Amino acid sequence: MPELPEVETTRRGIAPHLIGSRALSVCVRKRQLRWPIPEQLETELPGLVIDSITRRGKYLILHTIKGSVIIHLGMSGVLRLVSVNEPPQKHDHVDIRFNNHKVLRYTDPRRFGCILWCYDNPHQHPLLRDLGPEPLTESFSTRHLFKASRGKKVAVKQFIMNSKVVVGVGNIYANEALFLAGIHPRRAAGRISAQRYSALTQCIKDVLLIAIQQGGTTLKDFVGADGKPGYFKQSLAVYGRSGQPCIKCHQKIKEIRLGQRSTYYCSNCQK
DNA sequence: ATGCGGACCTGTTAGC
């Protein structure tokens, strides 16, 4: 469930409960995620206070004075707060217990996510070092997209999904943003005008902002049972809608494969 | 440099 909006929603949900709290113990039930969870998580984290929780792209970072925990939710990861007596379920791989009687629980059936320990500045970590700008900041601009795209033959959809170009644009929002901007997903990135990149830049920001707002309303309460998603389903214009009428022109939405990812567009509205 | 396919896993769904 992790596109950038959900990661940000998760951050906002857990931060108020954990900032200033002290980690007491770490319980790893399944070490093998995308990479094995390092033993430092158990040896270093207990006793430390969480100073802040930030997000970089789809990575969450728990900061302490001695180092930081880097967490990625992969495709199926969920991070939520549970009470100490809540029994772990099948895919609850990690618990971090805090001094305020809260437990941060990591669940990930598919185990594409990761949890890492980093002594140094986490932004210098190899996974974070080369990431592109945050889409919701001014560093993500028309100028940036336009410059980065010159000479590139790659399809624009793959281009904006490349985390070195811009972080946080997953398959769903790439499809949606391109529809809103009226750009064909297969168009070569280097052959799109600055004016159209201006539209695309704004559409990416809009789509992510709106999704965060929606995620905020539906997932707000995930401290409890489980805020199931499905919330954005009704506001999707093209994603998952192949064969259905375009919301603008009523022509049938098409589906193709682009870089092994499902790609949806309206051939009438997107050129 | 760039692009492609494979890899990591399990759960759900579509199709036979």
Place this chain on the structure above:
DNA sequence: TGCTAACAGGTCCGCA
């Protein structure tokens, strides 16, 4: 109804 295959919101890596 039951089995199998394809596919899923991510992204890194190695090879051509």
